[in-house]
Amino acid sequence: MRIGIDVGGTSMTAALVGDDKQLYFKQRSVTAGVKDEATLISTLITTVDRVITEGNVDLSKVSSIGIGVPGSTNIETGTAVSAGNLPVHNTCFKKILEDKYGLLTYLDNDANCAAWGEFCEGHGKGVQNLVMVTLGTGIGGGIVIDGKIYHGVANHAGELGHQVIDIHGKRCACGRVGCWETVASTRALTNRVAQEVAAVPYGIMAEVVKENGGKVDGRTLFTALKRDDMVAKDIFDEYIETLAIGVANIIECFRPELLVIGGGISKEGDTILLPLREAVDDNQCRIECSMLGDNAGIIGAALLDLSRK
Numbered sequence: 001m002r003i004g005i006d007v008g009g010t011s012m013t014a015a016l017v018g019d020d021k022q023l024y025f026k027q028r029s030v031t032a033g034v035k036d037e038a039t040l041i042s043t044l045i046t047t048v049d050r051v052i053t054e055g056n057v058d059l060s061k062v063s064s065i066g067i068g069v070p071g072s073t074n075i076e077t078g079t080a081v082s083a084g085n086l087p088v089h090n091t092c093f094k095k096i097l098e099d100k101y102g103l104l105t106y107l108d109n110d111a112n113c114a115a116w117g118e119f120c121e122g123h124g125k126g127v128q129n130l131v132m133v134t135l136g137t138g139i140g141g142g143i144v145i146d147g148k149i150y151h152g153v154a155n156h157a158g159e160l161g162h163q164v165i166d167i168h169g170k171r172c173a174c175g176r177v178g179c180w181e182t183v184a185s186t187r188a189l190t191n192r193v194a195q196e197v198a199a200v201p202y203g204i205m206a207e208v209v210k211e212n213g214g215k216v217d218g219r220t221l222f223t224a225l226k227r228d229d230m231v232a233k234d235i236f237d238e239y240i241e242t243l244a245i246g247v248a249n250i251i252e253c254f255r256p257e258l259l260v261i262g263g264g265i266s267k268e269g270d271t272i273l274l275p276l277r278e279a280v281d282d283n284q285c286r287i288e289c290s291m292l293g294d295n296a297g298i299i300g301a302a303l304l305d306l307s308r309k
């Protein structure tokens with residue numbers, strides 16, 4: 001038995017993962033609005049405690065803990081160096097968790113954990129080389145080469161969302177212009193839909209937004225697509241085209257056997273996959289949507305000990 005933890009900017013989840021690599025019991029806590037490190041750490045301990053007590057676990061049966069955190073990490077020391085909107089400043093989660101529970105603890109970047117989860121227990125079973133692209137507010141990347149997570153210098157490899165695909169494009173949060181995530185992240189897609197709804201407030205997409213209490217979200221476009229909205233179709237086609245450019249670049253660079261798409265949008269399955277495969281048009285690399293979905297990061301974190309062998 002292992003414990004996996006996935007810390008994000010809006011919530012954190014801790015779970016029990018069995019020796020069969022299946023997830024058994026999980027608990028979630030809110031991290032949005034947590035402003036200081038001490039509160040974040042106490043939320044973490046409370047969440048793990050709940051998993052242990054409510055999951056009825058004998059700690060002597062747990063072999064290790066793994067934790068995935070966003071942003072910059074030091075995997076040797078098990079430290080979250082910095083992470084956007086989360087209050088971590090060289091926070092050594094490894095020491096905190098090892099002192100508290102007396103269990104060996106491993107830490108890695110959340111996108112690496114998701115890729116590792118998919119490699120160990122998702123579509124990646126049986127392959128040696130895999131790249132996972134997680135579409136969300138930005139685009140995260142995790143790379144597995146020859147059965148090992150590729151970390152690069154200072155664990156900074158895998159920033160796939162910051163490959164420039166349009167030198168005349170928009171300014172990215174990283175400071176460069178035309179990064180892939182400025183056009184192919186879920187946020188970019190949602191912004192594009194919101195722009196269209198504001199410009200044409202009487203179309204099918206506007207109707208969908210109205211039904212959703214005036215809110216544009218990740219599902220708006222897909223609901224409009226199901227209603228055969230031509231405007232939604234145009235936006236979707238353009239989105240797939242930009243997504244495919246980045247995916248094809250990654251395949252050319254790494255030539256993996258498998259490329260996995262993760263993030264909330266991957267739940268759309270074939271709606272995304274079929275046109276994406278057609279646009280990428282590569283018969284050597286299989287492209288799939290995440291099999292483990294929201295649990296990829298937690299399962300991957302729990303199994304981090306296997307990545308250090």
Ligand SMILES: [Zn+2]
Pocket residue numbers: 161162163172173174175176179
């Ligand atoms: Zn960028």
